Amino acid sequence: MYKFGFIGTGNMGGAIAEAVARSESPKNIIVSNRTREKAEILAERLGCTVGDNDDIAEKAKYIFLGVKPQMLENLLISIKDKLKDRKDRFVLVTMAAAVTMEKICSLLGENYPVIRIMPNTPVSIGMGTTVYCVNNSVSRDEKEEFVFAMSKSGVTEETDEKLIDAASAVSGCGPAFVYMFAQSMADGAVKCGLTRALAIKLAAQTIMGAGAMIIETERHPESLKDDVCSPGGTTIEGVEALEKGGMRAAVIDAVCSSYNKNKKL
Ligand SMILES: NC(=O)c1ccc[n+]([C@@H]2O[C@H](COP(=O)([O-])OP(=O)(O)OC[C@H]3O[C@@H](n4cnc5c(N)ncnc54)[C@H](OP(=O)(O)O)[C@@H]3O)[C@@H](O)[C@H]2O)c1
Incomplete structure (x- = not known):
């Protein structure tokens, strides 16, 4: 038996497996992937086991489903009987955008324990943000065990399932927006x-430092921004340029567009 199984070791499934391997013994982890070689490379790096989807469906306590949302239904159908045959408890952990816990249970025909997570790629370096919710079949111990397993991935925040799409538009998609901002800052500097x-390097470190300031000081971003803007100084010129370029509206639009796409999936 394994404590953690990962079906689909792509960008996100692989990143979470790496994070879990930092707080749990690799002996407790099994991974599988459609292209097996990808799982083998990951397993070698983590020192964990490679198997197939059925092995994980039969033997893992926490089954992380790391395939794309449009592939999830077929995957669940393919492991449905293995799950049904199990006599022990197991918990399904889904990361698929826009797929509810109820939908997963209805595809499997049972009210299994399900944890729905919305992680982001920085979990691979222990600086991620994972928003999660649980259905009513998950026990308190299982929730605690899951949170502990994720403890080396970064921050975990529990939320209502109805808010997970909104959270996803900020923290799940957000890294892409921030990378674009970093790239633009660097272009300006070049x-x-x-x-x-x-x-x-300067752009990335500045983004990291400014983010940490918001969290550690618990001050409003607007007030922290005001601290940087000396009267008649250089920063306020740049702030004006960002306002003229519609930066705030563009960012609000980016988050809402990702949210709306989630709703349409
Ligand atoms: N990327 C993000 O930033 C992010 C953020 C939050 C949530 N998510 C969620 O994470 C999930 C995975 O996304 P991703 O970006 O990691 O996609 P990805 O990189 O394409 O990874 C998906 C992996 O699933 C494998 N796969 C597909 N069908 C399979 C099957 N039947 N059995 C076993 N493995 C199978 C693929 O194998 P192959 O190697 O053969 O293609 C691939 O390695 C999605 O549900 C997505 O909504 C992603």
Whole structure:
């Protein structure tokens, strides 16, 4: 038996397996992937076991489903009988955007324990954000065990399932928006004469430091921004340029567009 099984070791499933392997013994972890070689490479790096989907459906306590949402239904149908045959408890952990816990149970025809998570890619380096919710079949011990397993992935936040799409538009999709911002800052710096390497490093570290300031000081971002803007100084010129470029509206639109797409899936 294994404590954690990962079916689908792509970007997200693989990143979470890496995070879990930092708080749990790799002996407790089994991974599988459609292209088996991908799972084998990951397993070698983590020192865990490779299997197939059926092995995980039969033997893992927490079964992480890391396939794309449009592939989830077929996957669940393919492991349905194995799950039904089990006599021990297990918990399904889904990360698929826009697929409810109820939908998963209805596809499987049982009210199994399900944890729905919305992680982001920084979980692979222990700096992720994972929003999660649980259905009423998950016990308190299982929830605690899951949170402990995720403890080296970054921050975990419980929420109502009805808010998970909104959370996903910020933290699930957000890294892409931030990478674009970092790239744009670096482009500006290169235009002003910095090397590309230094420009990217300064932009990334600035984003990390500013994010940490919001969390650690618990101050409002607007007030922290005001601290940087000296009267008649250089920063307020840049702030004006961002306002003229419609930065706030563009970012609000980005989050809402991702949210609306989630709703349509
Ligand atoms: N990427 C993100 O930032 C992010 C954020 C939050 C949530 N998610 C969620 O995470 C899930 C995975 O997304 P992703 O970005 O990690 O996709 P991905 O990189 O394409 O990974 C999906 C993996 O599933 C494997 N797979 C497909 N069908 C399978 C099957 N029947 N059995 C076993 N493995 C199978 C694929 O194998 P192959 O190697 O053969 O293609 C691939 O490695 C999605 O539900 C997505 O909504 C992703």
